[in-house]
Amino acid sequence: MPDQTLSVSRSTRLSTVAMGVLLVIIVVMALAPWWAGRADLRLFGEIFLYLALASLWNLLAGYAGLVSVGQQAYVGLGGYVFFALTLLAGLHPLLAIALAPLIGALIAAPVATLIFRLRGAYFAIGTWVVAEVFRLTAAQVSALGGGSGISLPVSVVTTLASGRFLREALAYWLALGVAVVVIGAVFLFLRSRRGIALMAIRDNELAARSLGIDIWKTKFVVYLVTAGLTTLVGALIFLQKLRISPDAAFSPNDWTAFVIFIVVIGGIGTIEGSIIGTLIFFALRETLADLGTVYLIAMGLAAILIMLKAPSGLWGLVRGRRGLELFPISRRVRGLG
Template sequence: MTDLRSKLVTGAALLSAVLLIAMPHAMAEGNLRYIVEIFCVFAFAQSWNFLAGYVGLMSFGQQLFIGLGAYFVFVLSNRLGLNPFWIVPLAFVFAGTFAALISPLVFRLRDAYFAISIWVIAEIVRLFIAQRDFLGSVSGLPLMATRGMDRSLVAMWTFYLAALLAFLAVFGLYYLSRSRLGLALAAVRDNEGTAASIGINVWWTRFVGFVVGSGFTGAAGAVYYMSVFQVQPGGAFDPNWMVIMLFIVIIGGIGTVEGPIIGTAIYFLLRAFFSGTGNLYLMLLGAAAIAVMMVSAKGIWGVFRDFSGIDILGARRASGFDTHTKS
């Protein structure tokens, strides 16, 4: 049974890879751009889901890493005249390093206080950038390097980067959650004391999770802002990014790979449906999140999984015993 499932997942991964590679050749540029946005927002949400649902670190300041990744690519590419597409992996390293540097400080705080301390740091970085002329101050920076390039080529490579992010956000997270590290993360998330007692280094495990998750947010932030060709401190470090990530994850189902896929679909549908009504869709998302918390904190996919017993991309494995007895 388990064997079959992991083979199915491998098959699905290969199939989606082929589809994603073929997509830009079969689609208009405008649609492609929309899909890039969807993929990036999904990658943001999934990286927050990874931190909150798999590592057990809830942050209210992930816009920090979106902005850092974006600014890193823009500044480096504009200053040195480099092709921004090659710098995106470095944006992962840069955002991850930043996360590593702040973690000794923010790990001193727990739960909501941890969450808000990263928000404070995001505010500091935003205010810092907004005051520096060489970083474009309040009005931000344009992306110079893509101006001389072939438009359709730029669109294609942006799409491939976004597709890679989305692919990793599904299958990378799936394989990571089943790896040794993923299991250690789950153990630390569920019970620090027990995790420590079986020889897991709690601080270090959490640290690695935080760095990887935040680095991924940074890379996604870089791709998102490359796709719109300019970045501003007010937009890149906007707390509303956090609101979007949070609601996608909560409504879809925190701590599952599938949940944020559903959440992203709901978010974009709501946004399209209520476009032109101002902030109404944000209010609806807020209300939906409250409703999810009142009914079941597991979200749509979590409830569906428990109800139907269908678990496609979860980390749980069949043990040979009947694990489906309801507790």
């Protein structure tokens, strides 16, 4: 053997440092109820929920090639499941939240078998039809306020925790927790065999098929996991809002348009992109939201420009050709040259 040794590893010095920094950030953010004001805490919670939604949409569209414009179906479903289980079935809110992802995945299974018959862009519109069906169905449930919606009664709210501080802290921790769980799950999934298969499919469907990868099944699993976790996020969103209506729960703007902007601007197909996109989205929203429609027009223009000029988004520009990764997914060969 020559004195040169080759080894394959995933982590780089950069990614190791990044993981350390991330851990510190998570700990600091977990302590936020003690150092942040009420309004800030709400904002942080919202940021984490959007981060989770963006990461999930990115997994679906950026990795699995399943471009959905109807993920509001599962956000709204999560909200309604949470309200139904607590309000109608009388379950403890935490139990309702724990059940939400299972119910979401259960409902997503027949939905997937149906809309997977639509190819590519038609699949996208198919997901929107499903969201509309969910919305119209929710509007028919008079026990949950029908078309005008309903608020969570104080009696249910207080079962979560007695004091306001603890209640708000709990809602916040759940949001932080779901963001960490979702990003962690996406990260681990992409490092798994199935995740590698997914990236192979994205890069070349024909080649992946010839390698014996069951494309339908792989995409089906991703759709179910994404739907389940999106339902969980939806439950947490309406735990924060404490009020639900079909239009708010199944809003294509709030739960899909913004999420797509986040992922496209940050960089589709990377975990880092969703994080950067979420931060930029909230930075812009907090400073420019007063502009209303002009702000949304600017978002639309930005998304178009990025798609045309820098399709890998802002993280793609930072990452450059050297393939920087904060989340070590790719394997690298060391010792060459």
